[in-house]
Amino acid sequence: MGSAAISTSALDLLLLLRGSEPEGLGRADQVSYQIETAILMGILTEGDRLPTESVLAGELGISPITLRQSLAALRTKGLIETSRGRSGGSVIRRQIEFTNSQLQDKLRDTSTEALRDLGDLGAAIASMSARLAAGRADPKNVEHLEDLARRHRDSADDRARRRMDSRFHVAVSIAAQSSRLTSAALQLEAELMTLRWGRSGQPGSDGKSVEEHAAIVDAIRARDADGAASAAERHSRNETEYLIEQHLRLTMRPEESA
Numbered sequence: 001m002g003s004a005a006i007s008t009s010a011l012d013l014l015l016l017l018r019g020s021e022p023e024g025l026g027r028a029d030q031v032s033y034q035i036e037t038a039i040l041m042g043i044l045t046e047g048d049r050l051p052t053e054s055v056l057a058g059e060l061g062i063s064p065i066t067l068r069q070s071l072a073a074l075r076t077k078g079l080i081e082t083s084r085g086r087s088g089g090s091v092i093r094r095q096i097e098f099t100n101s102q103l104q105d106k107l108r109d110t111s112t113e114a115l116r117d118l119g120d121l122g123a124a125i126a127s128m129s130a131r132l133a134a135g136r137a138d139p140k141n142v143e144h145l146e147d148l149a150r151r152h153r154d155s156a157d158d159r160a161r162r163r164m165d166s167r168f169h170v171a172v173s174i175a176a177q178s179s180r181l182t183s184a185a186l187q188l189e190a191e192l193m194t195l196r197w198g199r200s201g202q203p204g205s206d207g208k209s210v211e212e213h214a215a216i217v218d219a220i221r222a223r224d225a226d227g228a229a230s231a232a233e234r235h236s237r238n239e240t241e242y243l244i245e246q247h248l249r250l251t252m253r254p255e256e257s258a
Helices: 008-016 027-040 053-060 064-076 100-109 112-136 139-154 158-175 179-192 205-221 225-252
Strands: 080-083 089-092
Touching: 008 027, 008 053, 008 179, 027 064, 053 064, 064 080, 100 225, 112 158, 112 179, 112 205, 112 225, 139 158, 139 205, 158 179, 158 205, 205 225
Parallel strands: none
Antiparallel strands: 080 089
16 A cells, blocks of 8 residues: 655644543543544545654654554554554554444434534634634635635535535634634534534535535635634534434434434
């Protein structure tokens, strides 16, 4: 399998996922969770080569022994493969994909109140990120947002489209030039990625997201802070309402998910 070293930006995003893991995990399991989440979100993709163990352990602030435990767990799951020698290292082997059944079960078991709470947080992060991005984004940030919006629009694969939507949200926070907002956006999207199910199967839903992405990018490009904040909050609220609708359908009419 051909491989390429992960970019500095991908490594930075991986590091910002610290704190996204569930409570109660040991340090090795926390690092495994961070890397798995990065794979799930498409930050790390098949063929990406992780930094050497000494470099990655240093960046993560853990011992090489702890990192080796994390990598061993990822190898057991078939997510990475490791070779030894001067040209060796660990390479991402495959993308993480949840089955529709797994996504449905997670969404069904998450309460309406929890979904609403996630939505409130998401709307706050999206609005402020877009507002700041309108004043701080450089041309490369805008170009990256345009590329992600285009890839979301043109993707024929439902799951790839959901990943592009998630990465678009994070990219808006990156364009805001705020590491704390980016970290918050990453951690929120990591949780939401395990809840998003079925959106692409609903008539008109993708077209609506495409229009909303375009409105956010247009406002950021035009340095329209109020317009960007409003468009981003609206997009976030609409996605939350859709999740709640799907949750209620699964809860009240479970036979539909069969």
